[in-house]
Amino acid sequence: MTIAREVSRRSFLWTLGASGAIGLAGRANVLGAFAQEPSAPRNVPDFTGPGANPYWNSVGPLVAEPQKSPLILLTDRPVQLETPRNYFLNVFTANDAFYVRWHLETLPNSVDLKEWRLHVEGNVGKPLTLTLDNLVTKFKASSIAAVNQCSGNSRSRLQPRVPGGQWGNGAMGNALWTGAKLREILDAADLKSGSVQLQFEGLDRGKGPEGFGSNRFMKSLDLSDPVLDEVLVAYSMNGQPLPMLNGFPVRLIVPGYFGTYWVKSLSWIRVLDKPDDNFWMKTAYRIPDTPGGSTTPDDVKAGKVKTVPIAKMPVRSFLISPDGSAKIPSGLPVRLRGIAFSGYGGITEVEVSVDNGASWRTAHLGADEGKFSFRTWELSWISPRPGRHGVAVRATDGEGHTQKDEMVWNPGGYLWSRIERQEIMVGAAE
Amino acid sequence: MTSLKRFALATAICAFLASAALYAQFNAGFYTLQGPGSIRQTAPSAGSAGASYEIAAYTLYPAMLAAGDGEQEVASYCNTCHSTRYITMQPPLPADTWSAEVNKMAKTYGASIPDDATEKIMHYLQSHYTPENRKK
Numbered sequence A: 001m002t003i004a005r006e007v008s009r010r011s012f013l014w015t016l017g018a019s020g021a022i023g024l025a026g027r028a029n030v031l032g033a034f035a036q037e038p039s040a041p042r043n044v045p046d047f048t049g050p051g052a053n054p055y056w057n058s059v060g061p062l063v064a065e066p067q068k069s070p071l072i073l074l075t076d077r078p079v080q081l082e083t084p085r086n087y088f089l090n091v092f093t094a095n096d097a098f099y100v101r102w103h104l105e106t107l108p109n110s111v112d113l114k115e116w117r118l119h120v121e122g123n124v125g126k127p128l129t130l131t132l133d134n135l136v137t138k139f140k141a142s143s144i145a146a147v148n149q150c151s152g153n154s155r156s157r158l159q160p161r162v163p164g165g166q167w168g169n170g171a172m173g174n175a176l177w178t179g180a181k182l183r184e185i186l187d188a189a190d191l192k193s194g195s196v197q198l199q200f201e202g203l204d205r206g207k208g209p210e211g212f213g214s215n216r217f218m219k220s221l222d223l224s225d226p227v228l229d230e231v232l233v234a235y236s237m238n239g240q241p242l243p244m245l246n247g248f249p250v251r252l253i254v255p256g257y258f259g260t261y262w263v264k265s266l267s268w269i270r271v272l273d274k275p276d277d278n279f280w281m282k283t284a285y286r287i288p289d290t291p292g293g294s295t296t297p298d299d300v301k302a303g304k305v306k307t308v309p310i311a312k313m314p315v316r317s318f319l320i321s322p323d324g325s326a327k328i329p330s331g332l333p334v335r336l337r338g339i340a341f342s343g344y345g346g347i348t349e350v351e352v353s354v355d356n357g358a359s360w361r362t363a364h365l366g367a368d369e370g371k372f373s374f375r376t377w378e379l380s381w382i383s384p385r386p387g388r389h390g391v392a393v394r395a396t397d398g399e400g401h402t403q404k405d406e407m408v409w410n411p412g413g414y415l416w417s418r419i420e421r422q423e424i425m426v427g428a429a430e
Numbered sequence B: 001m002t003s004l005k006r007f008a009l010a011t012a013i014c015a016f017l018a019s020a021a022l023y024a025q026f027n028a029g030f031y032t033l034q035g036p037g038s039i040r041q042t043a044p045s046a047g048s049a050g051a052s053y054e055i056a057a058y059t060l061y062p063a064m065l066a067a068g069d070g071e072q073e074v075a076s077y078c079n080t081c082h083s084t085r086y087i088t089m090q091p092p093l094p095a096d097t098w099s100a101e102v103n104k105m106a107k108t109y110g111a112s113i114p115d116d117a118t119e120k121i122m123h124y125l126q127s128h129y130t131p132e133n134r135k136k
Helices: A003-019 A024-031 A085-089 A132-137 A182-189 A297-301 B003-023 B071-080 B095-108 B115-128
Strands: A071-075 A080-082 A108-112 A118-122 A128-130 A141-149 A172-181 A197-205 A216-222 A232-237 A251-253 A268-272 A286-288 A307-309 A316-321 A333-341 A347-353 A375-382 A387-397 A420-427 B026-028 B031-033 B052-054 B058-060
Touching (some): A128 A132, A128 A182, A132 A172, A132 A232, A316 A387, A333 A347
Antiparallel strands (some): A197 A216, A197 A268, A232 A251, A333 A375, A347 A387, A387 A420
16 A cells, blocks of 8 residues: 555545545545455366466366266266365365266266175186175275376376366375275185286276277286285275265275276276286376386387386375465465375475475475375465565475476376476565 | 077177176166256255165266367267267367377277268368367
8 A cells, every 4th residue: 555545545534534424535535445346257268278278277167966066077978077276275185076087978877785796706716796785894994095196187287288188187186995905805706826917897888889998997907016905995985985976886996006097886806817908908098118107299109109007106296275366465474285195105295495496495294194195285484575476396205206397298198297386476565 | 590690699689688787786877968057056865775876867068069060970979978078178189189089989999980970070170179270
C-alpha cells in the first residue's frame, strides 16, 4: 500500500466519523485498498503439446466414478483417472483419490464372492481355488506401505512427446496394503521343479481378438526375483476393502515395482515352466537396456535399442505445497511440503533449492513408514524479495541414487524421474 | 458338414461355454452415457447382505472429435476397444506417428478394420491431430 493511499484512507475515516455518512466516492477509495475487479478463472487447455505439459497434473476435466472422489479424467473407457496434486500432502493416498489405470474396457462392475475364486494353477502339485474368506483366514495377514506408480507417470513431460496415456505427475499413490504373502500361497500350491515364472491375470477382458494384447492383460515375474518375498495378495487398502476400480476383491502388491505388475481383481496365478511371451511381457512395458532407460528417437529408428521388461521405480520427489497457483507476500514464513519415494531402498535425504538449483538445503523428513512408502518432507522458508523464485527438489535413496536434472526419453514414455521444479511468485508485502 | 466346419463349430461352442463360465462370477464392462456438467454427490448405499459386490456403471464422457471426413470411421472402428478420448487425450503428434499408431491397432492389437477405413482413419488423424493442424 502506498503512503498516499494510506493518507487518503485515514482522511476518509476521519470524514466518516465527522459526518456519519458514507460518500460513494470515499467508499470506492477504501475498497481500493484491498479489492480489485476479480479476473475470470483461467482454465487449463483441453490438451498440451507438442511442447511438454507445463502443468503438474494432466489437463483433463474432473469426473466422479463409483467409489471415487472427483479425479482427473484421462480416458472414460477403459477408465483412467489421475490423482490431483493436493492429495499428496498426506503420506497415504486416500482410497477414493487413488489413481486408476485399466488396459481393457471390459472391467468389473460387480464381483460375486460366492462364485469368485483365486486360482493357482499350472506347474503345481496342488492346484488351488481360494475364496476371499480362504485368503483372509487360511493365511497370515501381512501389511506393507508401498507406492504404486504407473510406468508412464509424467509421460506428458517427454520431448518429443510420445503417444500413450498423457499423465501428469498424479499416476501414483501410497497405501497400507494388507493381505496374504504370495510365498505362503505358493507353498500351499506345491510348485513343481522346472517352474520359472509366475503369471498373473485379473477379471478384465478386452474386445480385441483372442491371442492379442487387446483381449487379455497378463503380467509375469521371475521366480528367482527377490521381490517375490515382499509380494502380497492384498484384500485391504488403508484398512478398507479395495475400491472396484483399484482391484476389488484382491490385487497383487509388488513393492518397489511399477504399477504394471500390480494386477487388479487378481484371479489367476499361473506357474509357468517357460518364460511368458504374451504381448504385455514381450512387447509392451519394456525399457531400453541403457543407463537410466533413456534413448533417442534416432536410435529407436535405427533399431539399435535392446529392451528389457520395466521393473523398479527410480527415485523421485515432488513439491506439493505451495503449488504456485497463489502469490505469496514477501517476508512470510512458508512451509514447503512434499513427498519422495524410490524402489531402491527408500529415501535417505531430500534437498530443496529455492534459487533454481544453485544451492541446496536439506529438508526435514516425516515419519518412516518403510522403504517402499512415500516419505513426506518439509522445509520452512521465508519468502524472499518480490519476483519469480524457482523451487527445485531432489531426493537420494537407500542405494545412493540422487535424482538428476536430465531429461528421460524412451518410446514408451516410461521412467520419467527428473528433478521437479516449481515457480513461486512472491509479491510485495507493503 | 466338413470336418473343418465341425471343428470351427465345436471351437465356437467351447469358447462360448468358457466365456459363460468366466462371466458367471462377475459383471463387467457396463458404461452409462452422461453429459458433462457439475459433479453430483452420490447417495450412500452399501447394498444387500449377499455375496455380490456391485457398483454403478462407469460413465462415458464422449470426446469432441474434430468434424471432417473419416470421423464416422474413427467413431465406429476405434470405439470398439476404447473410447475416442484415447485420440483427443494425445498431444499433437506428427503424421508418421499417427500412421504408426493406426498400424499398431491393426497389426499389434488385431483390430479388424477394412483397408479403405484404415486409410480414412489415418488421413483423418493426420488432418486434425498434428502440430500443424490441431485446433481443439
